[in-house]
Amino acid sequence: MPEVTRAEVEDLLYREAALLDEWRLDEWLALLTEDAAYYVPPNDHPEGDHHNTLFILADDIVRIRERVKRLMSPDCHAEYPHSRTRRLIGNVRILAVEGDLITAAANFICHRYRRYERIREYTGAYRYILKRGDSGLKIRERRVFIDAQELGSLGSLSFIL
């Protein structure tokens, strides 16, 4: 199997960022593997395990799909109207390659605007486990580490960060 390049990883992450910012969540789901997971650990235990640590968010693929249904519903009050988000992704690095699995890291800044609210700025790091398949790279796991010492000012994590 040919070496995965950083450019390939960047292409995937940039595409994902665009789909999330544009709320094209069904297309975003197509970037995920059938066993994908999405985690946001609590800021006081960022390296915790969601089996024994209370996370902000810990979804398997079933709940990711349910989350997308929720987010696209007008009854999802926290995101209707949708937040406007704009994320900048940088410092993309490939950390490890094992067989068809690639661990990659990136930094992000995500600005969020909504109705009368002041701007909220989420900064942090992504850690991905990507899987190489016949149709290219897919996301097996995305883990979001939020830098804020106290999540308070960020409010709800009602959108997909």
Add this chain to the structure above:
Amino acid sequence: MPRSYIIDDAMRKRFLLDREALVSAAVLQEEMAKIFAKCWIYVGHSSELKKPNDFVTRKVAGRPVIFNRDARGDIHCFLNTCRHRGAIVCTEREGSRRSFRCVYHGWAYRNDGVLGIVPGAEAYKGEFDTKELGLKAPARFESYRDFWFLNLDAHAPGLQDYLGRARDYIDLVLDQSPSGCMEIVAGTQEYDVAANWKLMVENSVDDYHLPSTHATWLNYMANSGVKIERPSDGRVLPTKGLAVDLGNGHFTTDNINFRGRPVAAWIPIYGEAAKPEMEQIRRELVERLGPERARRVADTNRNLIIFPNLVINDGSSVTVRTFFPDGPAKMHVTAWALGPVEESEAARARRLDAFLTFYGPGGFATPDDVEALELVQQGLANWQDDRWTEMSRGMGREDEQLNSDEHHLRIFWRRWNQMMDAV
């Protein structure tokens, strides 16, 4: 100035709340003195301090405090401020320390509060006495079954008396554990809500809002195999629930469960593999508590309010949630998960997963609660021209008060009003 913020008209079966109570900075200032400096305020749980010398720091009633165990294992609460010039003496969020040293001039306090080191102490003459300059503790600091509270009023009644009948419901939550011991799980959820803190009290127990606010959660439940249907008799919730007055401003909902409980009502989200263990958990409940009490633990749920700002949600999981105002239109919320100490790894994982289905800043329900509260606060900008909040639901009902009524909200507001009306 003392005044009433409610119109409580038993004859006409109307209860109205003056919206000024939810928007005014002057009201907030008064609340600090008349409520938060008079009531027992939740600090933390013994299980957060597992070993001698463990500490956590947090804000309680607006005060930065250290909640810790000393070298002997005794639990303390200290105001996190140096007796010299006032700086925070412990800047870390959690850890293990035998002493707390102020970085400014180097005064250092043992973790039992005693001032141990004053650099250059020989320069102090006269009455200066380090024995009088240990870390200050709040006026009162007491616990009930590992839940620690402080009180800034030295003359307040004891915690046991203050909690009163609310203790029965704390006991009921703790009956989930075979040993009667529950622990705070690692990981803290924090979120701000741009709304008055009292709206969180209302929201935490107001089951009237569930079908409307949490439509997407109900949809998620349905997609996951839990059909939740409204009865045809006009009630808004699928099962019967009560609102129960516990005295001293405390109250709870007491509902027949329809939503799955880690202890011990299985729903498909938990997975087939969980069934045998959950049956075992239920058998243990019946053996230990008898069938009736076991049914209370496993098949009823409750959201319990300890006046003024502690909520124990014993629903899809168990949360310990507290909140504190940061201005009249903003609050900080902190929430933890509580689980039996002897819980298996699989049961703990199930509890935490169930927690996230509903609660917290990334849950399927809490963000919509936050949204609803913020919409209220935004709408209240009209308070001078639309002054009264309507809270009469269920008033005059002859039989039991329902969880979807506003009886329990009125209990809160009557107590709040009574305390604010004091000189």
